[in-house]
Amino acid sequence: MNAPRDEQPGLSLLVHRPGEEPTLLHAGLASLEHGLPIGPDTTFNVGSVAKQITAHLILLAAHDDLLHLDQRAADLLPRLKITDVTVADLVTHRSGIRDAESLLSLAGFRDLDHYTADDLRTLAYRQGQRAVPEGHFLYSNTNYLLLAEILETVHRSTLPDLARHRLFGPLGMHSTHFKSDPRQVIPGAASAYQATHHGWRHTELPVTLPGPGTLWTTVADLDRWLTHLHQHWQHPHQLPWQEAVSYEPSDHEPYLYGPGLYADARPGRDAAVFHYGHEQGFSAAAHVEAPGLRVIALSNNAGLAADRVTAAILRDLHQQHTLAPKEALVRAAAQEQTPSTAVQDQPAPDDLGQHTELGTFTCDQAPGSLRLTRGSDTLHLWRRGTYDRLTPTVSGIYAGNGYTLTVPSGTGQVDHFTLDLDRAPNLTYIRQ
Template structure:
């Protein structure tokens, strides 16, 4: 009979060997019970994935943008009910009724910047470029607060609000207020030409019988919606900070993990602040995925059961949510079979 470790390795087999890989973390009450790399972070140089390999998080980054806003709210530097135009007055009049709360919960109705960006751009878009695109869009998909539509635009604007309210850019604020205090030494909001990702995983996509590097796109430099790099070792420290008051107050964490709006997404009963929510009571799951060219990631947390699963991958397909759920079931089932190994 296979052990739990052998079953997990079997489930992760597609990521092992000379292929774009993955890093897997399973925490039980904050203690790693799986902490392992599979496959390669850099195919061209044959560098293996390890627990300290830094992957582009894509939309898993959003929870850190949220944390920055909540810290500034704790500081009294802003209010979640602030109109976004208080901080970004160049937005058109259609944005008058949009608050920071609407941006956090994807209920703003803002136009998706990906839908209005030029077909060809010189270099990469940044958060400030998103603002310039939205300045020309005096329209919304719906009245603020009346609907839900997942919005990268909203999180790019939140990054700029952090800059305005803190008088620091988002990358600096995150480094000084979150990453340094938590000892997340390899985590950063990556800015090409300004910062360097240590122990970096590069993104790939399948091409015929092999792989081609697809590490960056024209939107990869937008930080607020998905521009962070981190490792499973650093995300273990982040998970620990979500369990107590060392960074965010109980009230702030409750706001993040409360369903503020319903959604029509699978396995999502509601959206909080940078987290998707599913189930109730002991089965309550708070989670988020992150998908961008060359990377597919997911973090799953069952707070009442003390279980966290983080799966980071540097390939364009498949999305790892289902695999992470299957791995989680191995450990959730052990609560009812304590003799299992």
């Protein structure tokens, strides 16, 4: 889109150096329909940044002897079939439980279809064994949906109420809310948008998943949380709450993962913990370093990634120690450009009349069924009337959008295949 920056969705940014007042910058519109600018009271959906809040509530529950981090999660979740998973495994993404939203996508859910957190937990409870070996990292939002259920069970309270009474109220985070119902009104909420060749469109969906995400907040409230986190970072050579939950290698080398936080603990630099969030067109980044530097970026523009903005701010601040925080914010905001992104119509497949029907396949770990057809040099994977054209890589392995499909060698009948999604690997589909 070529509209002026002040007529587009945009950013809310904050830099807080230790011993100084925070510096803020707001750019763009919170609502395109009403021409409302983003300001200090604008709240954003910060997605997975919420995980550190949920993890901290679990640590508080352990401190209060309501649960134990090393106890079996199945003790608190009777429907959970994988009985050797601990509460700490859920916190650190080492349960091996597949991401339920990824599983649900296999059923062909469309953008505006409605599903609930309990629908996703039900998919988690269908899983009978770990998708990866014990101790291996598999990032899965389902872990934090289960942690939210554990918190509600041991406290006999909803997660939004618990977070408000135990954290948000005491820390003065009065603009911060877990959203538990798509119809819930969040004061000061920005709308999120995606640029297309024909203008802007809304990206928000009728889904709320408090625990792994769906946390609405402002940059100032997030700064209050990061200040609280840093105040409890008592040992500069130890990561926050490392005495309770160990940090282990994650899916993003060289970073570690602990209690809802990625960590950069490489020698020769200030240790830092952070998390990024992407949810329904919003993006967010919250970063704090051992000496106390905090950087926060929130975006309601699907073309402006908060993690990239944060990386630019940190690069400037670390390379130019005398640079004023305001200048770092202005530079980072100016460097990010909104790409002209068209929503592409689904391309027409090759003449499907010439494709061979390979069958309909089901998996006991995922809902719905999938169809396979074969053309001269590729496969098409179908779900609910839509398809992905798969790209052959090596013999028997095909690449889709965020997954790979492996069929047995040979060109004859396909009786089964394996589907490996980024967050839901090792799914075996059997022909019906």
